[in-house]
Amino acid sequence: MRNACKKKVLYCGIIIIVLIIFLHPDMNARRSYEYIEKELIPDTLYEETAVNFTSSAILECDYHDVLFDDTTLSDSLVDGDLIEGHRIREGGEFSPSDCKPKFSTAVIVPYRDRAEQLRGFLVYMHMFLRRQSIHYRIFVVEQVDTRPFNRAKLLNIGALAAMRAGYPCLVLHDVDLLPLRPANLYACTKCPRHMSSSINKFRFVLPYLNLFGGAIAITSHQYKTINGMSNEYFGWGGEDDDLYARMESEELKMCRFEPENSRYHMMSHKSQHTGDRRKQVVKYEKNGISDDGLKNLKYTEVATVLHPLFTHIMVDL
Known part of the structure; x- marks a missing residue:
């Protein structure tokens, strides 16, 4: 009887150890996908600033310290306020004053009905991005009609606005995601980059290799080449x-x-209604993408307002 109890305890212990190993946040995270080695990142960056952007600084910004920054920020920063003298210009635009940036990035956020989450996102992102010595501007595209939410179409609208403003790099960004490592440079690489590959909701493990959402960086030229995103996913x-x-x-x-x-x-929020096309993956022919995307984008612009922390584009789809 005593030996049977010991065996049960031993088996339970083994099961607990296996579960701890399997459920650990870092389980297989490093080996789950190919990535650019930190030392090679500078050679892969797409260096270009926005049309008409000028800087009075003489020396160019150096990004070595940013890329090798081991700091992890706390998500509790969303509950704070920006420091005084943050030098963020109207419309949510910022550029460093002590050096000339090599990158101009438009951060585009599709949005509806998450006011408190948006407030925290803006505070956090400005504190995060100001550390990176880049020129950036945050565009928030809000769907004000009553139709089901269309994230992709809102991103297309924001991308067009950013490209008209001369931004060469687009970061398509969900409002509920907060980057934790300042070394995650918000600049484009020469290839489209999936930025949010390690999210706490998924225990910091990439769910599947072809995942390309959440936060991505893509050049304006590349976004035009693929005709943006589909407008059909309500x-x-x-x-x-x-x-x-x-x-x-x-x-x-x-x-x-x-x-x-x-x-x-990932900040917590209520589950959203899923679209009818959620299980479909369209395999486009090279000429097929011209039928649905930037080129046939239709919407009504209700208003565009330059707030202190962001450019607010309100649209009716």
């Missing part, structure tokens, strides 16, 4: 896989940074 789901299929059709290879520097915290 409701949540499917548009990211659709985007990946478009990139494949144009032979654009995705890249990532290492998992440790690609960590994000």
Whole structure:
């Protein structure tokens, strides 16, 4: 009887150890996908600033310290306020004053009905991005009609606005994601980059290799090449896989940074209605992408307001 109890305890102990190993946040995170080695990142960056952007600084910004920054920020920063003298210009635009940046990035956020989350996101992102010595501007595109949410179409609208403003790099960004490592540079690489490959919701492990959503960086030229995203995905789901299929059709290879520097915290929110096309992955022919995307984008611009922390584009789809 005593030996039977010992065996049960031993088996339980083994099961607990296996579960701890399997459920550990870092389980297989490093080896789950190919990534650009930190030392090689500078050679892969797409260096270009926005049209008409000028800087009075003489020396160019150096990004070595940013890329090798081991700091991890706390998501509790969303509950704070920006420091005084933050030098963020109207419309949510910032550039460093002590050096001339090599990158101009438009951060585009699709949005509806998450006011408190947006406030925290803006405070956090400005504190995060100001550390990176880049020129950036945050565009928030809000859907004000009552139709199901169309994330991809809102991103297309924001991308067009950013490109008209001369931004060469687009970061398509969900409002509930917060980057935790300042080394995750918000600049484009020469290949489209999946930035949010390690999210706390998924225990910082990439769910599947072809995932290309959450936060991504893509050049304006590349976004035009694939004709942006589909305008047909009303409701949540499917548009990211659709985007990946478009990139494949144009032979654009995705890249990532290492998992440790690609960590994000997902803020909690209510589940959204999923769209009817969420399980479909469209395999576009090279000429097929011209039928649905930037080129046939239709919407009504209700208003565009330059707030202190962001450019607010309100649209009716």
